[in-house]
Amino acid sequence: MAASAERARHWQYAELPGVDLLRARYVEKIFVRHTHENFVIAAIADGVEVFHHGGADQYAGPGTLALVNPDTPHTGRAGVPEGWRYGAVYPSPELVAEIAAETTTIRGTPGFSSPVLDDPYAAGLVHQVLRAAEEGNALAADTLLRVAVTRLLRLNGGPLPQRAVRTAGTHVAARARAVLDERMAEPPTLELLATELGTSPFALLRAFRDAYGMPPHTWLTDARVRRARHLLDTGSAPAEAAVAVGFTDQPHLNRHFTRIVGVPPGAYQRERKNVQDGEGRLLLPSKAWQNRQLSQTYVKKTVENPTQPSSGTPWESGSPSACPASPSG
Numbered sequence: 412m413a414a415s416a417e418r419a420r421h422w423q424y425a426e427l428p429g430v431d432l433l434r435a436r437y438v439e440k441i442f443v444r445h446t447h448e449n450f451v452i453a454a455i456a457d458g459v460e461v462f463h464h465g466g467a468d469q470y471a472g473p474g475t476l477a478l479v480n481p482d483t484p485h486t487g488r489a490g491v492p493e494g495w496r497y498g499a500v501y502p503s504p505e506l507v508a509e510i511a512a513e514t515t516t517i518r519g520t521p522g523f524s525s526p527v528l529d530d531p532y533a534a535g536l537v538h539q540v541l542r543a544a545e546e547g548n549a550l551a552a553d554t555l556l557r558v559a560v561t562r563l564l565r566l567n568g569g570p571l572p573q574r575a576v577r578t579a580g581t582h583v584a585a586r587a588r589a590v591l592d593e594r595m596a597e598p599p600t601l602e603l604l605a606t607e608l609g610t611s612p613f614a615l616l617r618a619f620r621d622a623y624g625m626p627p628h629t630w631l632t633d634a635r636v637r638r639a640r641h642l643l644d645t646g647s648a649p650a651e652a653a654v655a656v657g658f659t660d661q662p663h664l665n666r667h668f669t670r671i672v673g674v675p676p677g678a679y680q681r682e683r684k685n686v687q688d689g690e691g692r693l694l695l696p697s698k699a700w701q702n703r704q705l706s707q708t709y710v711k712k713t714v715e716n717p718t719q720p721s722s723g724t725p726w727e728s729g730s731p732s733a734c735p736a737s738p739s740g
Contacts, residue, residue, distance in 0.1 A: 417494070419674045422682040426549035427556065429503035432541055435673055438494035442487030444625055445633045445671040450507055450523070451479035452563065453499035454534035459490030460497065464526045471495075474531035478523040478563065480571060484624035485526075498541045500556060507560060511568070514561040519570030528567045533559055580618035583608055587619055591631050595638065596657040598631060631657075636671045639664060644683060649676040 419435035431449060442462070453460070459472045464485040471477040472490075477497075479485050481504050489495055504520075511521035536559035543552035586608055591598050599607065604627070605615040619627050635656040642652040653664035661676075668676045 419678075420682055421672060421674045421679050424544035424549075424552060427544060427552055429506050430556065431501035432544055433499040433501070433673065434497075434541060435499075436494065436496040437673070438489060440487075440489070440494070440673070441670070442485075442673065443632075443670045444484050444486050444629055445636070446482050446484055447479065447501060448481055448637065449501040449503050450481060451477065451499060451501055452537060452559070453477040453497050454537035456496045456498065456534075456538070458493050458495030460487060460495040461490040462487045462526070469526045471527050474534050475527055475529045476534055476537070476563070478526055478528060478567065480522040498538045500537055500540055500559075502556065502560060507564075510557055510560045511564055514557075515564050515568065517564065517568055517570055519573075521564060521568055522571035523563065524567050524569045528563065530562075530566060533562050533566070536562070580614075581622050583610055583615060584618040584622035587615060587627060588623065588630065591627060592634060595631065595635060596655065598657065601627065632667055633671065636664075636668050639668060639676065640672065640679070643676055643680045649680065652676065 417435075417437050417440060419433065419437070421431065421433050421435075423431060429449075433453075436457075444463070453471070454476050455471045455473055457473055459470060460477060461468050461470055462477060462479075462485050463469070464479065464483070469477070470490055507521055511517045515521070536555055540552055540555045540559060543549075543555060587604055590604060590607070598604075601612045601616065605612045608615065610618075616626060619625075619630070623630055625633070635658065638656045639652040639658075642655060643649065647655070649664060650661040653659075653661045656664075658664040658667070665675050665677075668674075668679070672679060674682075
């Protein structure tokens with residue numbers, strides 16, 4: 412299958428604040444090492460995605476979910492010649508923490524324990540969230556999203572590890588990141604940055620990689636794209652955003668933006684301005700989760716059956732009402 416078969420839609424639904432949405436089919440697409448501010452919950456419909464995460468390649472096929480915690484470096488590429496097709500939701504850390512506090516017993520900052528989970532039921536929920544958002548069904552979209560996140564946290568969640576005790580190296584890395592963030596448009600060379608921080612270039616490089624999982628120049632590109640997204644969201648033209656974050660021109664931004672976000676900045680901005688556009692429906696998975704009554708079933712059960720259902724119902728291990736409530740630590 413040629414790369415011309417690739418398509419992607421990256422958008423937001425106004426009734427799901429703090430959540431990005433994506434439908435995509437990729438064949439030759441390669442995501443470079445990058446991070447997200449939000450959680451990644453990607454449900455694979457067809458093919459296989461391979462992503463480097465935690466020091467190893469992870470494989471996600473049909474019915475599985477690729478799960479990445481915020482600010483966690485990872486990559487992405489096809490694991491089979493035909494590529495992969497998937498739908499993804501990107502809930503904010505605040506929303507996930509809110510859901511965890513209400514429906515789980517997780518103490519501390521919640522996150523996912525394993526980067527791949529084989530759970531076709533949860534994968535179907537993700538695609539139903541996307542369908543509900545496309546159809547403007549706010550009640551179903553919000554309900555199904557919360558049910559999906561609850562289920563994933565119950566099956567594959569726990570408190571994120573506490574940050575390591577700060578050492579001299581981590582302190583230098585943090586100062587370097589602050590400098591790069593402040594001087595994003597005109598960053599210093601590695602040598603000048605090291606001199607400014609009172610260390611050597613290779614010592615700084617090692618400290619930065621240990622602290623953030625990537626060298627300073629890769630982190631800077633990722634940070635530039637992240638800031639460009641915010642500028643595009645507030646109405647800046649792609650060419651203006653490119654210069655503001657330190658890229659030489661719009662084609663320079665286009666190249667890096669597409670390698671990290673998955674769509675060009677122009678397409679990204681158009682979709683987020685028109686959250687009710689229905690073009691993405693062409694990517695809706697068929698077969699396993701084409702039951703369009705699922706959202707109605709969940710909404711109905713939420714209202715009519717607030718108590719824990721008997722074993723074997725669709726709510727089992729996935730429903731907020733089936734989970735003990737506990738405040739997070």
